[in-house]
Amino acid sequence: MNDYQFNQLLSRLELSWEGYRRVRKGVKKRIRKHMQQLDCKTVSAYLAELGKNDKARRECDILMSVSISRFLRDRKFWQTLEKEILPDLIREKETLKVWSAGCACGEEVYSFKIIWNRLEKSGAFLPELKLVATDLNTIYLDRARAGVYHSSSLREVKKEDWSNYFNTNARGSRFSVKPVIKNNIVWKQLSLLADPPGLNFDIIFLRNNLFTYYQDHLKQPAFKKVLDALSPSGVLVIGSHEDLPFTTENLLPVDPHSFVFRKYL
Ligand SMILES: C[S@@+](CC[C@H](N)C(=O)[O-])C[C@H]1O[C@@H](n2cnc3c(N)ncnc32)[C@H](O)[C@@H]1O
Incomplete structure (x- = not known):
């Protein structure tokens, strides 16, 4: 998945490129795995699947979440x-x-x-x-x-x-x-x-x-x-x-x- 395609996904999910730019490598990896599980060979097929499959969309929302944190941050x-x-x-x-x-x-x-x-x-x-x-x-x-x-x-x-x-x-x-x-x-x-x-x-x-x-x-x-x-x-x-x-x-x-x-x- 290239950045253009990742951007298409972010737009569909109403998420921000600026927020995901630095963490996109790991997120793309999770999404690629999800695409395989759903048998989607292209990002367009994946986007179409998300449009008609609520379960897949919920899974995708979760896969997009980023857990970076630490104790007493700031x-x-x-x-x-x-x-x-x-x-x-x-x-x-x-x-x-x-x-x-x-x-x-x-x-x-x-x-x-x-x-x-x-x-x-x-x-x-x-x-x-x-x-x-x-x-x-x-x-x-x-x-x-x-x-x-x-x-x-x-x-x-x-x-x-x-x-x-x-x-x-x-x-x-x-x-x-x-x-x-x-x-x-x-x-x-x-x-x-x-x-x-x-x-x-x-x-x-x-x-x-x-x-x-x-x-x-x-x-x-x-x-x-x-x-x-x-x-x-x-x-x-x-x-x-x-x-x-x-x-x-x-x-x-x-x-x-x-x-x-x-x-x-
Ligand atoms: C980067 S962590 C931040 C953790 C902590 N607040 C901190 O600043 O250290 C972002 C968290 O927000 C959660 N999150 C993202 N979108 C969410 C949403 N729509 N509803 C609830 N939690 C969400 C993610 O699952 C993730 O656990």
């Missing part, structure tokens, strides 16, 4: 979350609602739990945490539930925290999250283009998915729903290299991060 942000954003958000709250939208294999969610645990250990009085993590891809969700990672996923975690939050196998090649961060997370298959899994979230993570991989006309309605699901003083976190698809007066950046926003009524 480490400075997580420090701000721990030291400034969360202490302010949890003040006088009985419950804190958090949604990780497009959670991949769980690295982002467990990062949040690490920060939460650190706050707990510091003696902060914490409200009840309601944490929901959603993704389109059930294979990623199964991996997230299992919570086992290669050391490369942990490279932003301080070495002294590895043993606090992970058990390792005898060879030291695999790290599984400890119950202290594994418990109390609701995992759910859900598309970002569908209705959110609830309302009044205090924090929504919408990082490195909708704004990176989708075409503009899909971003706007999906983002509107996400914004509606954010509580009046909630915090929205997008990817550090992403931009909002439109400016909203009631979202202001949280210093010093241009990709973290606080909602104001």
Whole structure:
């Protein structure tokens, strides 16, 4: 499959070339295998199949998903979350609602739990945490539930925290999250283009998915729903290299991060 043909596929799926450009090699490989399984000899035949076969189309959507992530990705942000954003958000709250939208294999969610645990250990009085993590891809969700990672996923975690939050196998090649961060997370298959899994979230993570991989006309309605699901003083976190698809007066950046926003009524 050449780039022209890959672009035809992206157009059909309403996905963005810019988002897929750097990861296209691996994605093309998965799609080529899918074409073989469906006995499609050409990309045109594959596109025609996707048009009439809903199951194939759903499989294709899943094969297009990219799971690149790591623990504490954008480490400075997580420090701000721990030291400034969360202490302010949890003040006088009985419950804190958090949604990780497009959670991949769980690295982002467990990062949040690490920060939460650190706050707990510091003696902060914490409200009840309601944490929901959603993704389109059930294979990623199964991996997230299992919570086992290669050391490369942990490279932003301080070495002294590895043993606090992970058990390792005898060879030291695999790290599984400890119950202290594994418990109390609701995992759910859900598309970002569908209705959110609830309302009044205090924090929504919408990082490195909708704004990176989708075409503009899909971003706007999906983002509107996400914004509606954010509580009046909630915090929205997008990817550090992403931009909002439109400016909203009631979202202001949280210093010093241009990709973290606080909602104001
Ligand atoms: C690159 S990962 C980002 C993971 C994490 N948010 C982060 O920033 O580290 C993108 C994730 O978004 C998910 N995704 C893509 N399109 C989706 C959709 N329409 N609905 C739900 N999840 C989607 C993919 O399955 C993948 O797990």
